[in-house]
Amino acid sequence: xxxxxxxxxxxxxxxxxxxxxxxxxxxxxxxxxxxxxxxxxxxxxxxxxxxxxxxxxxxxxxxxxxxxxxxxxxxxxxxxxxxxxxxxxxxxxxxxxxxxxxxxxxxxxxxxxxxxxxxxxxxxxxxxxxxxxxxxxxxxxxxxxxxxxxxxxxxxxxxxxxxxxxxxxxxxxxxxxxxxxxxxxxxxxxxxxxxxxxxxxxxxxxxxxxxxxxxxxxxxxxxxxxxxxxxxxxxxxxxxxxxxxxxxxxxxxxxxxxxxxxxxxxxxxxxxxxxxxxxxxxxxxxxxxxxxxxxxxxxxxxxxxxxxxxxxxxxxxxxxxxxxxxxxxxxxxxxxxxxxxxxxxxxxxxxxxxxxxxxxxxxxxxxxx
Amino acid sequence: xxxxxxxxxxxxxxxxxxxxxxxxxxxxxxxxxxxxxxxxxxxxxxxxxxxxxxxxxxxxxxxxxxxxxxxxxxxxxxxxxxxxxxxxxxxxxxxxxxx
Numbered sequence: 193x194x195x196x197x198x199x200x201x202x203x204x205x206x207x208x209x210x211x212x213x214x215x216x217x218x219x220x221x222x223x224x225x226x227x228x229x230x231x232x233x234x235x236x237x238x239x240x241x242x243x244x245x246x247x248x249x250x251x252x253x254x255x256x257x258x259x260x261x262x263x264x265x266x267x268x269x270x271x272x273x274x275x276x277x278x279x280x281x282x283x284x285x286x287x288x289x290x291x292x293x294x295x296x297x298x299x300x301x302x303x304x305x306x307x308x309x310x311x312x313x314x315x316x317x318x319x320x321x322x323x324x325x326x327x328x329x330x331x332x333x334x335x336x337x338x339x340x341x342x343x344x345x346x347x348x349x350x351x352x353x354x355x356x357x358x359x360x361x362x363x364x365x366x367x368x369x370x371x372x373x374x375x376x377x378x379x380x381x382x383x384x385x386x387x388x389x390x391x392x393x394x395x396x397x398x399x400x401x402x403x404x405x406x407x408x409x410x411x412x413x414x415x416x417x418x419x420x421x422x423x424x425x426x427x428x429x430x431x432x433x434x435x436x437x438x439x440x441x442x443x444x445x446x447x448x449x450x451x452x453x454x455x456x457x458x459x460x461x462x463x464x465x466x467x468x469x470x471x472x473x474x475x476x477x478x479x480x481x482x483x484x485x486x487x488x489x490x491x492x493x494x495x496x497x498x499x500x501x502x503x504x505x506x507x508x509x510x511x512x513x514x515x516x517x518x519x520x521x522x523x524x525x526x527x528x529x530x531x532x533x534x535x536x537x538x539x540x541x542x543x544x545x546x547x548x549x550x551x552x553x554x555x556x557x558x559x560x561x
Numbered sequence: 562x563x564x565x566x567x568x569x570x571x572x573x574x575x576x577x578x579x580x581x582x583x584x585x586x587x588x589x590x591x592x593x594x595x596x597x598x599x600x601x602x603x604x605x606x607x608x609x610x611x612x613x614x615x616x617x618x619x620x621x622x623x624x625x626x627x628x629x630x631x632x633x634x635x636x637x638x639x640x641x642x643x644x645x646x647x648x649x650x651x652x653x654x655x656x657x658x659x660x
Contacts, residue, residue: 228564255562281612282641283562308643309613311594331612334563337597338614349577386563389609389617412564413630442609442617451597451616541562 201415208418209241215425216245221377222424223370223513225363226384227254227541228412234546236414238421246421249377249513250543252366252466253384255331255359256283257507257535257542260465262499263330263359264289269497270326270357270488271297271304277320279313280328282306287535290499310342310356317346317354326488329356334386336360336477337451340458343479343486355488358478361464363387364395365475370512371403377513380406380424382417385439390455392447396435404433411439458483467501467535468508505534510543517547524548565611566631566640567624570595570604584610587628591643 224230230250233239239248252258268289271278278294285294285306298304303323307313310327317325329339339356346354363384370376383396388409396407406427410420420438427434437443455477464476479487489495501507505527506520517523517536527533529545536542540549568584573595575581580599583590591613598608598615607624608615619627 227562281562308591309594311613332563334565334611334616337616338594338612341594341596341614345579384563386565386609386611386616413627441619441623448597448616450599454597539562 201413205414205418208415208422209238212242212418212422212425213245215422215429217429219244219247220425220428221247221249221379221513222382222421223249223251223378223380224382224384224410224417225251225253225367226382226387226410226412227257227539228386229253229382229384229410229417230543231541231546232412232414232417234543235550237551238414238417240551242421246425250510250546251370251378251381251513252469252511253332253363254536254539254541254543255335255361256287256539257511258361258466258469259284259287259330259359259535260467260499261290261501262465262497263357264293265291265499266489266494266497267294267328267357268292268297269494270492271302272300273302273492276324276326277303277305277316278326278328279305279307279316281308281330283539283541284328284330286532286538288532288538310339311345314342314346314349314351314354317351318349321353324353324355324491326492327354327356329358329360331360332384332387333362333391333455334384334389336455336459337390337448340455343458343483344454346486347483352485355486355491356479357488357494358459358476359464360459360477361466362461362475362477364399365472366466366469367396367399367407368403369469369472369475371399371405373512375514378405380408380428382410382420382424383407383435385409385411385416385442388437388439388443388447390448390451392445392452393435393437393443394445400433400435406433407435409435409437409439409443411442466511468505468511470508502533507534507536507544510536517544518551520544563611564631565609565616567607567609567619567627568593569621569624570602570606570608570615573604582615584608584615586610586640586643587632589640589643 459477
C-alpha cells in the first residue's frame with residue numbers, strides 16, 4: 193500500500209483532508225515526534241495532500257536516529273570483545289558508527305545478537321554465565337518500562353553478567369528545546385500515541401500553556417494522523433492551545449501507572465546527547481545509583497569513547513525542520529539506505545529513509561482530494 | 562519503534578513471581594510480560610505489546626483493525642524480529658546454547 197487510494201479507509205481520510213483544507217485559513221506548521229507517524233505521513237503522501245494548509249516537519253521521533261554517534265561507537269567497542277555477547281533490537285545493527293556498524297562487527301566475528309525483547313537478552317545472560325551479556329537499551333518512554341523491567345529482574349534473580357548500554361531519550365524536553373530555539377517554526381505538535389500510553393499527557397500540559405502551542409496525542413494510522421491534524425488546526429484557528437487526545441482507544445490522561453512506577457525506580461533523568469541536535473538537559477533516562485552495577489558504561493569503563501559527527505550529514509537540520517531530507521546535498525547520492533551517512537537514512541522510521549523510499553519520485557499529490 | 566503489536570492473551574502463567582502470558586499475534590505466539598496490565602486483563606483479552614511487554618488493553622475490534630493497518634503499512638517490524646528470533650532459537654543457535 194503505497195498510496196492512500198489503496199487504503200481501506202480512503203473515504204474517511206479524504207473527508208478529513210477536505211475538512212482540514214476548509215478549516216485552515218493559512219499554512220500552519222505542525223511537527224510529529226514519532227517515527228511511526230513520520231513513516232505513515234510520507235508513505236501515504238499525507239504531507240502532499242495537505243500542501244498549502246499544513247507543513248509537516250518530521251521531528252526527532254525515531255530513537256534509532258537520535259542515538260548519539262559515541263553510543264554507537266561504545267556499542268561497537270563492546271560487541272568486538274571476546275567475552276561479551278552484545279544484544280540489540282534489529283534496527284540498531286546498521287546504524288553507522290565512526291568506523292563501522294554492529295553488522296560489520298558481527299561479520300568480523302563479534303557476537304552480536306538481535307533480540308525481540310530485553311527479557312530475551314536477560315535470558316541469554318542466565319544461559320551463558322561464562323559470558324557478559326550487554327543489551328543496547330535505546331528508545332523513548334514507550335520502551336523504558338521494558339528495559340527497566342529487564343534490569344529490575346536481573347537484580348531480583350541475581351544475574352550479575354547482565355548489563356545495559358543506556359541511550360534512552362524522553363519526548364517533552366526535546367519539544368521544549370525545539371520551542372526555545374530562536375528559529376523555531378513549530379506551531380503545533382502531534383504527540384506520540386504509545387509514548388503517552390505509558391506516560392499519559394499531564395507533562396505536556398505546562399508546555400502547551402507556556403509556549404501557547406496545541407499538542408494533540410495522536411495514533412499512527414493515516415486516519416489518526418489526519419484527525420490529530422484537524423484537531424490541531426481547529427485549535428490554531430480558534431487561538432486555543434491545549435493538550436487534546438485523539439488516540440483515546442489506547443491513551444489515558446494518567447498513562448500506565450505501574451509502568452511509570454518501575455521506570456522511576458530504575459531510571460533517573462539525565463542530560464542526554466541527541467544525534468544531530470546536541471545535548472538537551474534532562475532529556476534522557478540513565479540508571480539510578482541503586483542499579484549502577486548494571487550500567488555497561490561504568491562496568492566496562494566506556495567514558496573515554498567520544499566521537500564527533502560527520503559534518504556532511506545534516507540530520508540535525510532535518511530533525512528540527514530547517515531542511516527537508518531532499519534538500520541535503522548528500523541525499524540519494526553519497527547517502528542512501530545501502531550506504532547511510534547518518535541514522536535517519538537507516539531506520540524505516542527515519543525521515544530521510546522515508547523520503548528516499550516513498551517520496552523521491554513523487555511529483556504530484558498521489559490522490560485527488 | 563514505538564508501535565507495538567496487538568495480540569490476544571491465550572494463557573497466563575508466572576515466571577519466578579512475574580505475571581506472564583502467551584499472546585497470539587495473528588498466528589505467531591510468544592511469551593509476553595503482563596506485569597504492567599496484570600490487574601486489568603484476563604485470558605481472551607487483547608493487549609498492545611511492545612518489545613515483549615503488554616502496555617495497554619484494547620478491545621477486540623480495535624486490535625483486529627490495528628493489526629491489519631500495521632500489515633498494510635508494512636510496519637510489523639517487531640513481528641519480524643519476533644519470528645526471526647524464534648527461528649534462530651530453534652535452528653540457528655549452537656546446540657549447547659539451545660534452551
